[in-house]
Amino acid sequence: MSYPALAARTAVVTGAASGMGAATARLLAANGARVAVLARRTDRLTELAAELTAAGGTALAVTADITDQASVDAAAEAVHATYGPVDLVVNNAGVMLPNPLADGRLDEWTRMIDTNLTGALRVLRAFTGDLAAAAAEGRTADLVNVSSIASHVLFPDYAVYGATKAALTQLSAALRTELGPLDVRVSTVEPGLTDTELGGHIDNPVLREQLGGMFGAIPALAAEDVADLIGYTVSRPRHVNLRQSIVLPTRQA
Numbered sequence: 001m002s003y004p005a006l007a008a009r010t011a012v013v014t015g016a017a018s019g020m021g022a023a024t025a026r027l028l029a030a031n032g033a034r035v036a037v038l039a040r041r042t043d044r045l046t047e048l049a050a051e052l053t054a055a056g057g058t059a060l061a062v063t064a065d066i067t068d069q070a071s072v073d074a075a076a077e078a079v080h081a082t083y084g085p086v087d088l089v090v091n092n093a094g095v096m097l098p099n100p101l102a103d104g105r106l107d108e109w110t111r112m113i114d115t116n117l118t119g120a121l122r123v124l125r126a127f128t129g130d131l132a133a134a135a136a137e138g139r140t141a142d143l144v145n146v147s148s149i150a151s152h153v154l155f156p157d158y159a160v161y162g163a164t165k166a167a168l169t170q171l172s173a174a175l176r177t178e179l180g181p182l183d184v185r186v187s188t189v190e191p192g193l194t195d196t197e198l199g200g201h202i203d204n205p206v207l208r209e210q211l212g213g214m215f216g217a218i219p220a221l222a223a224e225d226v227a228d229l230i231g232y233t234v235s236r237p238r239h240v241n242l243r244q245s246i247v248l249p250t251r252q253a
């Protein structure tokens with residue numbers, strides 16, 4: 001999709017090594033935005049940045065682990081050194097590690113909370129100053145948090161994942177009360193079943209198969225469908241906030 005308003009923007013997209021993050025980076029770059037792509041897998045980011053640049057875009061690969069404060073600080077420094085302040089942040093990185101609560105998987109709970117919630121906060125902490133400054137100059141400034149339908153709908157064995165996403169949705173709503181008055185637009189995008197690498201970290205064979213079954217039963221969204229919604233959301237005039245969007249495959253209730 002074409003969103004000419006994005007040509008003037010400087011963006012950071014987390015979790016851009018794959019899935020929705022990579023698709024969003026592609027959409028932003030294709031529309032003329034300068035895009036810093038963040039994730040842990042350097043090879044994927046380098047490849048993506050090369051692809052975007054070869055297509056005429058402007059992209060910077062920045063290896064970063066959002067569970068590590070020093071890594072996020074270094075990433076912000078690298079982005080600022082190359083692009084200066086940013087005006088569009090897509091907090092997209094996330095992990096989904098389902099298991100029965102009774103299994104007591106503190107390792108997975110910690111990792112999900114530290115990535116999906118605290119990680120998003122670390123990124124917010126690194127770039128909110130940029131967003132506030134851009135808005136104060138009269139430019140459009142966006143923070144997009146990628147949450148999930150799992151913040152509203154309950155799935156057995158996905159309790160902690162759902163809790164992290166509900167927290168992110170709540171955080172976005174609360175942030176609007178602080179950042180909205182500064183003209184920083186905070187929006188939440190809540191996708192349903194989307195064909196990405198997200199299920200690849202599930203270590204429970206029954207749940208892996210169950211998720212595979214869902215993909216068999218329902219034609220899922222493509223990462224590009226979600227990227228398009230993000231592109232649409234951030235290309236509205238600066239006084240218009242499409243503040244919370246749920247996007248599902250048509251066959252997902």
Ligand code: NDP
Binds near residue numbers: 041193
């Ligand atoms: P992917 O697994 O394809 O993408 C997740 C991205 O996050 C990867 O690029 C990964 O890169 C990155 N990431 C994970 N951990 C970290 C970390 N510690 N630091 C930096 N980057 C990290 O899945 P999706 O594209 O589906 O996921 C994107 C978002 O969408 C997630 O927040 C997910 O919860 C949400 N979502 C997904 C749905 C789906 O059905 N797919 C539905 C609803 C919401 P790397 O491993 O290189 O760090």
